Amino acid sequence: MPNTTPETPFHTGFIAIIGRPNVGKSTLMNQLIGQKVSITSKKAQTTRHRINGVLTQDNTQYIFVDTPGFQTKHGGALNRVLNRNVSQALGEVDAVVWVIEAMKFTLQDEAVLKILPANTPVILVINKVDTLEKKNDLLPFVQKIAERFNFKHIIPVSAKKGVQTQVLLDELKPLLPENPPFFDEDDITDRPTRFLATEIIREKIFRLSGDEVPYGCTVVIELFTEEKNMYRIAAAILVEREAHKAMIIGQGGERMKRIASEARQDMEQLFGCKVFLEVFVKVRGGWANNEASLKSLGYE
Ligand SMILES: Nc1nc2c(ncn2[C@@H]2O[C@H](COP(=O)(O)OP(=O)(O)OP(=O)(O)O)[C@@H](O)[C@H]2O)c(=O)[nH]1
Ligand SMILES: [Mg+2]
Incomplete structure (x- = not known):
């Protein structure tokens, strides 16, 4: 069990990672916790179940909730269940990480923007910056989206390469409530x-x-x-x-x-x-x- 002293209280909280299919949510969660507990692929809608990934670092326990890509393209029972999972996750967490792809904002991203919670801090993560041809293009792209919602922070990252992922952890830390750890320090998931x-x-x-x-x-x-x-x-x-x-x-x-x-x-x-x-x-x-x-x- 990690040390907890009155000067450095322990923080533990839940963070939902949401976004449309294929933006790199599961890749990001795996990168953050340093192990592959959530599967990833080039195909959209790889993740079908909510998966918790746990990271314990410096008196903080981050419990990430990886969700299926929120999507509106197809009906059907499976998609209804998947979207319900995302909406539920939003109501139960201390912070939300909304992942989008650099230079690519689609109608499906618009649909996610509409379900962002008003009373929970939302961090916008712009993923796949390693694919940018011209770095200067990013700023106007980001500015447009920044106008649409009151984001707590906006952080460009590369989930695949681990670029700026520690910055994300640092920004999340103060958003998590004071709680004792819920999991053992070396647990990486709650899934059997x-x-x-x-x-x-x-x-x-x-x-x-x-x-x-x-x-x-x-x-x-x-x-x-x-x-x-x-x-x-x-x-x-x-x-x-x-x-x-x-x-x-x-x-x-x-x-x-x-x-x-x-x-x-x-x-x-x-x-x-x-x-x-x-x-x-x-x-x-x-x-x-x-x-x-x-x-x-x-x-x-
Ligand atoms: N170039 C690049 N590719 C990435 C990055 N992050 C993820 N990818 C790729 O994007 C694809 C989708 O990644 P996933 O992590 O499965 O995406 P997801 O958002 O979890 O997708 P669903 O579960 O289907 O909603 C995979 O081929 C990843 O390798 C990144 O930072 N850079
Ligand atoms: Mg996934």
Whole structure:
């Protein structure tokens, strides 16, 4: 437990990271806590569950809530549930970090601007500044958005490269209330190992398969046992159609092998032990459009 003296009280608080899909919210959270607990990919809507990432630094415990990208493009039960998650997160936190992309402000960003809370401090983070061709372009871009809301701070960062992320932590610190730590100093997430295992597999599917499959797939753990210094895990990938199953398996099972092997390596790194992993694919039609089915898969 970190030292707490009357002169240096401990601060602990919740910070929601929000923004439209693909701006780099999960990359930012991973960078801030120094571990990959939230999956990331080039595809929009990678994050589907709220994930808490914990960082304890200098008498402060930051509990980041990574949220699914807020989006208005598609209806459907899954998106309703995802947006509900974001709105809920906003009501329960001490500070909000709104992430946008440098030089790219879309209608989906407008939609997020409209749901920013009036009574909670909001920090605007302008991400991906490493992609800027001309640094001078940034100022007029930032000024326009700064006029639209009373931001506590505006911080340009590169989540990927870790540029200015410590500045963000420093600005967040005074916004967190005096509280004892809620988690152990070396905890990095409140999510159980089995959940992290499904997320890691989902990341590999997102990264290794075509555009059509990922949105219609989810992962469930069928077996999870702890043996001496080893986890034995069997996981099923649920897809909506036979054609998706074929796409995930790939020619001669090649893609499936890569998904399983890269997932196993990430799990061993995150869990710090050996992992024996088996992955199967099953067809289960229409899960993404049925609220009852979503509930049974852990989407609340
Ligand atoms: N160049 C650059 N790319 C970045 C940066 N941060 C994130 N990315 C990339 O942007 C893509 C999306 O990143 P994610 O962290 O998955 O984005 P997200 O906002 O969590 O997306 P959803 O979960 O789908 O809402 C990935 O390909 C990241 O590698 C950055 O600072 N610079
Ligand atoms: Mg994400």
